[in-house]
Amino acid sequence: MAPTIAIASGKGGTGKTTLAVNLAAVADGPVTLADCDVEAPNDHLFLHPDWDEVSEFCVPLPEVDADKCTGCGACRDVCRFGAVILLGDRPMIYPQLCHGCGGCTRACPTGAMTEKPARCGEIRSGRIGDLTLVDGRMDIGQVKAPHVVRAVRRKAAAQDSLVLIDAPPGTSCPVVAAVLDADYLVLVTEPTPFGLHDLKLAVEMAGQIGLSIGVVLNRAGLGFEKVTEYCHEANIEMLEAIPFDPKIAAVYAEGGLLVEEIDEYRQRFTALLAKLLRRADGEGKS
Amino acid sequence: MRQITILSGKGGTGKTSLTAAFASLAENVVLADCDVDAADLHLICKPTLREKQPFQSGYELVFDAERCNGCGLCEQVCRFEAVDTSDGKPSFDPFACEACGCCVDICARGALKLVDAIVGEMRVSDTQYGPMVHARLDPGAENSGKLVAAVRHRAAEIGRAEGRDLLLADGPPGIGCPVIASLSGADGVLAVTEPSLSALHDLTRVIDLAEHFKIPAAVVINKADLAPKLTDRIESLCNERNAPVIGRIPFDRTFVDALVAGRNILEHPTCNPHLAETIRQTWHTALATLCGEKA
Numbered sequence: 001m002a003p004t005i006a007i008a009s010g011k012g013g014t015g016k017t018t019l020a021v022n023l024a025a026v027a028d029g030p031v032t033l034a035d036c037d038v039e040a041p042n043d044h045l046f047l048h049p050d051w052d053e054v055s056e057f058c059v060p061l062p063e064v065d066a067d068k069c070t071g072c073g074a075c076r077d078v079c080r081f082g083a084v085i086l087l088g089d090r091p092m093i094y095p096q097l098c099h100g101c102g103g104c105t106r107a108c109p110t111g112a113m114t115e116k117p118a119r120c121g122e123i124r125s126g127r128i129g130d131l132t133l134v135d136g137r138m139d140i141g142q143v144k145a146p147h148v149v150r151a152v153r154r155k156a157a158a159q160d161s162l163v164l165i166d167a168p169p170g171t172s173c174p175v176v177a178a179v180l181d182a183d184y185l186v187l188v189t190e191p192t193p194f195g196l197h198d199l200k201l202a203v204e205m206a207g208q209i210g211l212s213i214g215v216v217l218n219r220a221g222l223g224f225e226k227v228t229e230y231c232h233e234a235n236i237e238m239l240e241a242i243p244f245d246p247k248i249a250a251v252y253a254e255g256g257l258l259v260e261e262i263d264e265y266r267q268r269f270t271a272l273l274a275k276l277l278r279r280a281d282g283e284g285k286s
Numbered sequence: 287m288r289q290i291t292i293l294s295g296k297g298g299t300g301k302t303s304l305t306a307a308f309a310s311l312a313e314n315v316v317l318a319d320c321d322v323d324a325a326d327l328h329l330i331c332k333p334t335l336r337e338k339q340p341f342q343s344g345y346e347l348v349f350d351a352e353r354c355n356g357c358g359l360c361e362q363v364c365r366f367e368a369v370d371t372s373d374g375k376p377s378f379d380p381f382a383c384e385a386c387g388c389c390v391d392i393c394a395r396g397a398l399k400l401v402d403a404i405v406g407e408m409r410v411s412d413t414q415y416g417p418m419v420h421a422r423l424d425p426g427a428e429n430s431g432k433l434v435a436a437v438r439h440r441a442a443e444i445g446r447a448e449g450r451d452l453l454l455a456d457g458p459p460g461i462g463c464p465v466i467a468s469l470s471g472a473d474g475v476l477a478v479t480e481p482s483l484s485a486l487h488d489l490t491r492v493i494d495l496a497e498h499f500k501i502p503a504a505v506v507i508n509k510a511d512l513a514p515k516l517t518d519r520i521e522s523l524c525n526e527r528n529a530p531v532i533g534r535i536p537f538d539r540t541f542v543d544a545l546v547a548g549r550n551i552l553e554h555p556t557c558n559p560h561l562a563e564t565i566r567q568t569w570h571t572a573l574a575t576l577c578g579e580k581a
Binding site: 037081204205 | 295296297298299302321322323324326329344345363365366379381382384385386387388391392400423425426427428429430431458459460461462463464465466481482483484487488491494495498499512513516542543545546548
C-alpha cells in the first residue's frame with residue numbers, strides 16, 4: 001500500500017503548507033494531498049484545482065419528538081458531554097457540546113430521540129494533473145474540527161495513492177485526528193524559542209501515538225541554534241534546513257510554488273520527498 | 287473591565303510578539319494565554335508562578351480484560367473507530383476515543399469504565415505587566431476548548447478581584463472550538479494578519495467568526511511593507527467588512543532578533559524609536575476602536 005506522510009508543527013506559521021504543497025507538486029506519479037487544517041485550509045490557494053466534488057459534511061445530531069417523550073431524563077443521564085439538559089420535563093440539546101456518539105438515542109426508552117444530519121462543513125476534492133487535493137472547510141461557528149479532519153482523511157485514503165497530510169497547528173485533538181494513521185510524521189519548526197518550545201510538545205505527542213518522526217527546519221540561519229542542538233540530543237533526524245530567504249517569502253505571499261519558481265528548490269524538495277518515502281517505508285538514516 | 291482577544295486565523299503572523307508588546311503598553315492589565323496547545327507568551331513575559339492546578343476534563347476509558355467475553359458490542363456502538371476486536375478481545379485506541387461512554391453502557395460484563403481525565407495544567411503567574419493566566423494542555427489531549435474557557439474565566443476572575451481595567455487574551459490560531467472559547471466575554475477582536483494570500487484567506491474567516499458572534503473586530507497588518515499590493519487588498523477587504531485596519535507595522539529584523547532573544551520587542555536594544563512609536567500608536571488606536579477609549 002502507498003504510504004501516508006503527515007506534516008505537522010505545534011506552532012502555527014512555521015511552513016507546514018509550504019512544505020506540503022511543494023512536496024505534492026514534485027511527486028512523481030499519483031499523489032493525494034489532504035489539507036486537514038479545516039479551520040484555515042490554504043493548500044488550494046497554491047494549487048488552484050478545479051473542484052470535481054464538493055460535498056456537505058454532516059454529523060448526526062439528536063432531536064426529540066415531543067409526543068413520544070415522557071421526560072424521563074435517560075438522555076441527559078447518559079450524556080458524558082453535558083449536551084442534553086432538561087427544561088422542566090423537556091430535553092434540550094446543545095449542538096456545540098454534542099459529539100454525535102448516539103448514546104442518547106440508544107438510551108431513550110420510548111424512541112423519542114432520533115438523529116438528523118447537521119451540517120458542520122464541506123469536503124472538497126479536485127485534480128491538478130496527477131495530484132488530487134482533498135480539503136475540508138469547517139463552517140464558521142462550528143466546533144467539530146476533529147470530525148471534519150477524519151472525513152478528509154477517509155476521502156484521501158480512498159484515493160489509493162501516496163497521501164501527504166497537511167495537519168492543523170497545535171498538538172490537540174484535531175492534530176491527532178490528522179496524523180493518527182500516518183507512516184511517518186514530519187515536524188516543521190523554526191529556529192526561535194517559540195519554535196523549539198512547540199516542537200518539543202509535538203515530539204511528545206508523536207511519541208505517545210508512536211509515530212516515527214523527522215524535523216524540517218524552516219527559516220534556518222536566524223541565529224538560534226538550540227533547535228538543532230535539541231534534535232541532536234534527542235536523536236531526531238534533521239531532514240532538511242530551508243534558509244531564511246526573502247525570495248521564499250515573496251513566492252509564498254503571492255500563492256506561488258517554490259518548486260516552480262526557484263530551480264534549486266525543485267531539486268531540494270524532490271530529494272526530500274525521496275527521503276521521506278524511504279523513511280515511511282521503514283528505512284532508517286543512511 | 288474591557289476584554290480584547292487577539293486572533294489571526296493563520297498561525298505565525300505575529301500574534302504573540304504583538305500581544306507581549308501591547309501588554310507592556312496596556313495599563314492595569316491581566317493577561318490570558320489562550321493558545322493552550324502551543325502556549326508561548328510565557329517565553330517573552332517571564333512569569334513568576336503564583337499558583338498552579340491540574341486541569342480535569344472529560345474521561346478516559348479503563349478496560350478490564352479479565353471480565354471481557356469478547357462479544358464485540360463495544361466495537362459495534364463506537365462511532366469513533368476507537369475499538370478493534372479483530373483479534374477476538376477488544377483493543378481501544380485512546381487517541382481515537384472520545385470518552386462518550388457508549389461502550390461502557392452497552393457492555394453487559396462491566397469490563398469497561400470511565401475515570402476522570404487530567405488533561406493539562408492551569409497556571410497563574412505574575413509578570414512585570416500584570417498577572418497572567420496560562421496553561422499547558424497535555425500533547426495529544428482533547429478538550430482544548432474547555433481549558434481555554436477555564437483560562438479565560440480565571441483571568442476574568444482575577445481581573446475583577448484586582449480591579450484591572452483590561453483583559454488581554456492571546457488567542458489560538460484557527461476559528462474552531464478553542465478560538466470560540468477564547469472569545470467568550472470579549473468586547474473586541476484584534477486580528478493580526480500579514481500580506482500573504484493564506485493570511486488574507488484566514489483573516490476573512492476570523493472576520494466571519496467575529497461577525498457571527500457580533501463582536502467588533504479591528505485589524506493590524508504586520509510585515510505590511512513585504513507585499514504592498516496584498517496589503518492594499520487586505521485593506522479594501524477590511525473596509526468592506528467594517529473591520530478597520532488600525533495599524534500597519536513594517537517588517538523589521540528586530541522582531542526576529544527579539545524573538546530569538548526571548549524578549550519583548552519594545553525592550554529589545556535594537557528596536558528603533560520609529561518602530562516603537564508605530565506599535566504604540568497601533569495599540570492606542572486599537573483601544574480607541576474596540577473599547578471606545580481616547581487614542
